[in-house]
Amino acid sequence: MFYDEAKIYVRGGDGGNGVVAFRREKYVPRGGPSGGDGGRGGSVILEADASLRTLVDFRYRSHYRAERGQHGQGKNKHGRSAPDLILRVPVGVVVRDAATGQVLADLVEDGQRVVVAAGGRGGRGNARFVSPTDRAPAFAEKGEPGEERWLLLELKLLADVGLIGMPNAGKSTLLSRISAARPKIADYPFTTLTPVLGVVRVDEENSFVVADIPGLIEGAHQGAGLGLKFLRHIERTRVLVHVLDVSLPAEEVLYNWQAVNKELEHYNPELARRPQVIAANKMDIPGGEAKVAYLKEHLGEAYYIFPIAAATGAGLAALLYHLADMLKNLPPLAPLLEPGEEKVTTFAPEEITVTREGNVFLVKNREIERRVAMTYLDNAEAVRRLQVYLQHRGLDAALHRAGVFPGATVRIGKYEFEYREEG
Template sequence: MFYDEAKIYVRGGDGGNGIVAFRREKYVPRGGPSGGDGGRGGSVILEADASLRTLVDFRYRTHYRAERGQHGQGKNKHGRSAPDLVLRVPVGVVVRDAATGQILADLVEPGQRVVVAAGGRGGRGNARFATPTDRAPTYAEKGEPGEERWLILELKLLADVGLIGMPNAGKSTLLSRISAARPKIADYPFTTLTPVLGMVRMDEGKSFVVADIPGLIEGAHQGAGLGLKFLRHIERTRVLVHVLDVSLPAEDVWRNWQVVNKELEHYNPQLARRPQVIAANKMDVPGGEEKVAYLKDRLADAYPVFPIAAATGAGLEPLLYHLAEMLERLPPPAPLIEPEEEKVTAFTPEEITIIREGDVFLVQNREIERRVAMTYLDNDEAVRRLQNYLRQKGLEDALQRAGVFPGATVRIGKYEFEYMDEA
């Protein structure tokens, strides 16, 4: 089966915990704190692999978690960082955040990588918190939780030319004639059930890739037929070859041209404006010349028309040379999102959002949630440090503006606290 879409859950590994430890060796007076830091958690990375063709591997497994970092140890020993989890995907995959629909990456080059769930940093051991005024801190940090999200993976095949047309127009026969591809061919509609790629090799080492998708029918943009499911595979093409069956009556030929172009317009207006060449197929059937003349008259030379007979190979050479010349002039398709480069971004503090649900006050702020998750809540000194941090961030003022009262539940991330008025 050809799988071109998948939904997966990814989670970066949590950072290892920092620990509280002190040197107690003989002949080492006032050894001091020696708790080591935790290691960093592994990240989940997607890598484009030219040897893959479908997303079938993600059909049978949907959850992927990277390893967590190793915990710190005494004697200032830091924990080992976990290896990254690299998932291989086909070239041409678009990665979207399932919750927001935001495009995270467009993997169009072999070896291109993107981090989709970063691992958490390791927590600091108590040796990191020693100061001249606090020489023996009894608190440390837990590891930072790794990022987690659901992703939508969409495969959009990389092809230079896309074959479009109604079912049984002869697209698969044309592809089998001009390339080494061998798609299934029969005399009934919707013979092509999945997209098929073929490489066309020209003289002087020139070549280009052609994609054949299932035929379009009226209403395809609303889910009719098979074409809607696979239209994404011609979104990256630079030229469209519209294959028309000229063995039909002239009015039907013209209507088929209109139907397919309307479906393209409904699906993606930019796709309908893509450079288009018309291949008037089945010229070996009597009456083809009159249909071609009728078609040229209706189009008023807006599109080049090439009479061909895919079954016999007649007329294919002028069509292929014209396509090769067009591809030399047209720029390559731009990726949906530029590859990530080294960037220096200024950090802007996130505002604190309080959402009240009855007696529960939900705090939304990534930095506060991260700080709470990294605090040992069973350590009094660590809790006091957290309270000072939250006060400095303005959480208490924000809660009071939201109408908090003693005894109310304050939820921060996965943790719940009972609010107490210190006054």
């Protein structure tokens, strides 16, 4: 099976916890805090691999979690950072956030990597909090939680030329003639059920990749036939070869051309403006010349029309040399995001958002949620430090603007607190 879509859950590893420890050595006066930091959690990374062709590996497993960092230890020993979890995907995968639909990365180069769920940093041990006013801090930090999200992976084949047309127009026969690809060929519609790639070598200096896209029919952009599932694979091609079956009546040949182009425009208007060459196939059947003349009469000089017979190979050389010349002068299609511009780590706005649901007040702010999650809530010193930070950030003022009252529940991330007025 050809799997070109997948939905997966990824979570970076939590950072290791910092620890509270003190030196108690016989000949070291006054000892002092010696709690080490936790290690960083592993990140989840997607890496493009040219040897892969489909997303079948994600069909049977959809949850991926990186390891957490090792906890710190006494004697200022820092925890080990966890290894990153690298997931290999085919070249041509578009990565989207499943919740927002935002494009996070477009992996178009072999070896290109993108971090999709960063690991959390390790918590600091109590040795890191020594100050002139606090010589023996008795608190540390927990490790930062790793990022988590659901991702949509969408494979778009990377090809220079895309073969389009109605079912049974001869696209698969044409691909088998001009390349070493061996797609399924039969005399019934929808023989090709998955896109097929083939490398065409014109001469010693010119070669290009051709994709055979399963046949389009009217209504393909709305899901009719197989079109909606595979139209995305045409989006990366620089030239379209529209294969027409000229063994049909002339009016039907023209209608098929119009119908397929209309589906391209409905799906993505940019595709309708893509350079297009017409391959008038099955010229070995009598009457083909008249159909080609009919097409030229109605389409004018806007399109190059090449009479071919894919079954016998007639006319293919002229078509291939023309495509090679076109590709020399056409720039490569730009990816949705250039390498290095991946928009993966997104930060919440600086302002604090408080929403009320009955007696529960929900606080939304990435940095505040992170601070609470990294605080040992059973440690009085750590809680006091958190309270000072929250007051400094203006959480009390935001809660009062939302109408908070004594006894109300304040929820910050996964934690709930009872609100009390300071006496």
